[in-house]
Amino acid sequence: MSAKIISGTKIAGQIREDLKKEISELKEKHGLIPGLVTILVGDDPASKIYVGQKEKACEKLEIYSRRIDLPPETTESALLSLIKELNKDAKIHGILVQLPLPKQIDQQRVIYAIDPSKDVDGFHPVNVGKMVVGEKSFLPCTPHGILELLVHSGIQTEGAEVVIVGRSNIVGKPLLNLMIQKRPAGNATVTICHTKTRDLSFHTKRADILIAAIGQPKAITRDMVKDGVVVIDVGVNRIGKTPEGKLILAGDVDFEGIKEKAAAITPVPGGVGPMTIVMLMKNTVEAAKMSL
Ligand code: NDP
Secondary structure, X not given: OOOEEOOHXXXXXXXXXXXXXXXXXXXXXXXXXOEEEEEEEOOOHHHHHHHHHHHHHHHHHOOEEEEEEEOOOOOHHHHHHHHHHHHHOOOOOEEEEOOOOOOOOOHHHHHHHOOHHHOOOOOOHHHHHHHHHOOOOOOOHHHHHHHHHHHHOOOOOOOOEEEEEOOOOOOHHHHHHHHOOOOOOOOOEEEEEOOOOOOHHHHHOOOOEEEEOOOOOOXXXXXXXXXXXXXXXXXXXXXXXXXXXXXXXXXXXXXXXXOOOOOEEOOOOOOHHHHHHHHHHHHHHHHHHHOO
């Protein structure tokens, strides 16, 4: 058996087409252009790439995009003042502060400072709380993207054993909350694993759907999954460069080994990554609509 490859690139493209229609309607009917500001503090190379990708995505959809690059020594109070201004800026509907932030800045304080109605990353506790109780809110982009991948691929989650490896606030924890809810791509029985899990393989082998958000290249190997598993690989690990200097990326699962055993699997790149970005665009459009 060779797994069906779940193309995030393709599914994100379909979602983008729907968004295009919504955006042109907003322009025509209300003269409104959704606006996103991305703030990058410092010069972390990976963060620069992510911010660049988000800018490009805005361009493609004709979303107004403003990029603010701040030096690595930026103080917390300077960043908080900037956010205060952006909270009041009518052209800006979404505020995204690229994480991680330099050590002198308290990440939580910055997230708290963003107006929840402009928190398109879905990290503000108001949005996290609403998500947990199942109220409408901005869902964090990567977990939301994963749910959409599952729905668009026709993968049944109801009653399924879902095992998530990784318990971060941006991937594992929100995904756990969403997949136990009575909603599309929900109604699953979810187990979450981390570094203190006693026997990781015991859990991963039970999974009907395995979601890896670990941050370690190829940590999940063929012997750790059962036949017919659906694998969603969130990991993005830089494992080297080609002779031409292009980055070589690997996911958290051993794609080559597992694809012969799995029913379906996401590639890296081209799986979860494009979905994360398109969900950010979706949240920005939602934020603009909420401003009407
Ligand atoms: P974090 O580093 O915040 O969390 C990693 C989690 O994995 C932790 O909960 C950690 O456990 C767990 N973990 C690490 N090693 C093991 C192990 N050997 N066995 C079991 N659990 C382990 O990472 P993120 O959630 O931010 O990101 C995870 C990966 O996903 C990264 O590669 C990141 O680049 C990628 N990513 C990709 C996105 C995309 O759009 N494609 C978006 C966001 C992230 P513990 O809590 O005990 O330390």
